[in-house]
Amino acid sequence: MRRAQATPGDSQTERGLRELRSRIVAGHWLANTKLREVPLAESLGLSRTPLRAALLQLEQEGLLQRQGGGYIVRSFSFEDALLAIELRGVMEGTAVRMAAERRLGSKQLVPIQETIHQIDELLRDDCVDQYGELNNRFHDQLCSLAGNTFIKQEVERANRLPFAAPSAFSSSEDDLSRFRTTLIVGQQHHHALVQAISRGEGSRAEALAREHAHLSKTNIEVAYRDRAEKHGEFPQLALVSAQVG
Amino acid sequence: MRRAQATPGDSQTERGLRELRSRIVAGHWLANTKLREVPLAESLGLSRTPLRAALLQLEQEGLLQRQGGGYIVRSFSFEDALLAIELRGVMEGTAVRMAAERRLGSKQLVPIQETIHQIDELLRDDCVDQYGELNNRFHDQLCSLAGNTFIKQEVERANRLPFAAPSAFSSSEDDLSRFRTTLIVGQQHHHALVQAISRGEGSRAEALAREHAHLSKTNIEVAYRDRAEKHGEFPQLALVSAQVG
DNA sequence: CTTGCCGCTAATGTATACAAATATGTGGTA
DNA sequence: TACCACATATTTGTATACATTAGCGGCAAG
The missing domain is CATH 1.10.10.10 (Winged helix-like DNA-binding domain superfamily/Winged helix DNA-binding domain)
Known part of the structure; x- marks a missing residue:
């Protein structure tokens, strides 16, 4: 051995x-x-x-x-953080467009559908603890579907900054109801993404991935405001400078 | 001092x-x-x-x-090379979309228009030696217009591989007439890109940047075929493995 | 009082010696 | 003959000593 x-x-x-x-x-x-x-x-x-x-x-x-x-x-402005998330959306969008253009067989989508199913159950049972982990798995599987290590590596690069990762703000939210809404909408994006890929709808898949990233943008905006107004604690924002601009 | x-x-x-x-x-x-x-x-x-x-x-x-x-x-397959160029198109597309969405004043576009003008003269006089240099300058100015060092760095990253750079195949072509056509079409893209940015047409600018990258794809495809058939020399292809697949 | 030069100090840049680990080859045994 | 274990050599990983340079403070001159 x-x-x-x-x-x-x-x-x-x-x-x-x-x-x-x-x-x-x-x-x-x-x-x-x-x-x-x-x-x-x-x-x-x-x-x-x-x-x-x-x-x-x-x-x-x-x-x-x-x-x-x-x-x-390195110091990051708030705009930098937003841009990093935007770039993640762009990269993931490219990956899913390529996945869609590959015309994958339905068999190849089974693993990611299984992940989606698990997130469904999670939301139904309202135990959101494991959401971040499963969400990361979903995004990992997603960019693997592009079928090339090249694009996968670049997407992972885009996720490396702590405030840019898919699940960066997937927990520790003050506003629980807003957070739940975000999860539900995000999960709908997940369903739609896989559907688009399975149907070969590359442009739709790309647009969905970008919109999905915009959810993170909203999350970080809320967190940023909370930090300023309520002096809340957001470890993911530790690198983002506090002053506006 | x-x-x-x-x-x-x-x-x-x-x-x-x-x-x-x-x-x-x-x-x-x-x-x-x-x-x-x-x-x-x-x-x-x-x-x-x-x-x-x-x-x-x-x-x-x-x-x-x-x-x-x-x-x-590292070994690069031909598909890797194509994908690297595609990614450059995506990144540049993002940069120019952001530039367009910034609603730049016409003053800020003067330098890049000057570069375009110089390329125009170059093509009119049919001295294509300096094309690569000017083309690089254009692409550099282009992603600077996004107004954020973040995106600029990422675009430059995407250009780092020798076969992915904007001017990678802008010279040493066997087929002179095809090469001239490429330059003329490419320069039209340049004009259209700056126009789209100046008008705030983000989506058009993004699409143009991607299509512009596709010119490079065509170039590398021709070079790849030439190398296989005529055993031509293409230094930019030194890293790209010769076997198909 | 300001400014420019000089020398010192503390930091990074470089080379090299040594440790650890992997790959290789050889010998023995089943 | 094939396979496994052990020894050895080669290669990378690490530590440290030394060289070099940049930053800084003091001192002197204008």
Whole structure:
């Protein structure tokens, strides 16, 4: 039997990357904070070499930004966050259009329909805890249907920013009734998306994916307003600067 | 007076990155070739540390791929190349739609109209040497009009693969007359794009950008067929695997 | 009091030595 | 003859020492 995968995500670089990423998205540093390598390496319990690999990666992910030697935590305006979600919609729209244009057999849609079915049950029983997880699975399966690793990778790239991910604001909402409405509408989008793909309606599928992303836009707008007015806590917004503009 | 920019692209890492990138896109290695760090560092005249930084960056650019520790030169199928161009069209389409929706003043369109004018003159005088450069400038100005660094960066990402760039096949064509037709049609697209943006016709602008990318698709298809049939040389295709599929 | 230069300090950039792990080849055994 | 285990060599992962440079504060001159 083959041994387990070599250092299965368990190297200094990987550990540092995960830990550093989670600290950044949790708002551990203010935007534009310069990260010094030596103290950071100490704090993460590794040496500068794997740390720099992690920093390089996080720059590519868009969480860090070079500034004259060294890195600073990137700041995102509210408009940036909206645009990131818009871009996700565009990318997912492209993926589902391609999926529709492939004229998939009905067999290939069984797994994603199963996911949809599970979300249906979730909503019926009104236990919304697992929604985020299932929703992520749905979106993952969705862009897999495009049939090309290329587009899938790019969609995943677009989802990487914490406020841009499909399920970024799928929980911890103050306004429960508005939240339920969002879920119901979103789930209708899911049904319609798969239907459009199964019928080869590429343009409709693309438009639906974009509109689906707009639900997230509304969510983030509500969260942003709540944070400003009620000083609510939204971990997903930790990276988004508070001032308007 | 301020000193020149700190290490203005002149560090071991930068040099190695440039040199390595150019070797890869030139087809210096076959696809799936494993790059060994020590001999590669020697060959580039630097040590392993900056080399690894460059390798990491090239992985993010999509030219390299991790494989069980170490990197291999990524292989691209012909379909990958087509899809990369399609994605560029999608991204540029999003940028120009946003530009149109911003309702720009006519003043803001002066620079790009100047570029268009220069291309017009180029085509009239039938000196197509500088076309690639001007075309790149046009596309750069185009996605700048979206007014957000975010979208601009993503478009530039989509252009990074050598066969996906706007001017990838804007020269060295065998069939001169077909090439001229392509340029004329492409330039008409340019005119129409700026007109659509100036009129706030977002949907039209987006569709035009996608269709514009399809010109590149045709170009790469011709080049691919020529390579197979006439054994022509197309440096931009060095990364694209020769077998069909 | 302002401004420009100089030197210091602290940071990143680089090289290299060492550790760990994987792949390979060889020998033995069933 | 095929297959498994073990040893070895090659390669990547990590740490650290050193070089280099940018930022900064103080000092002197205008």
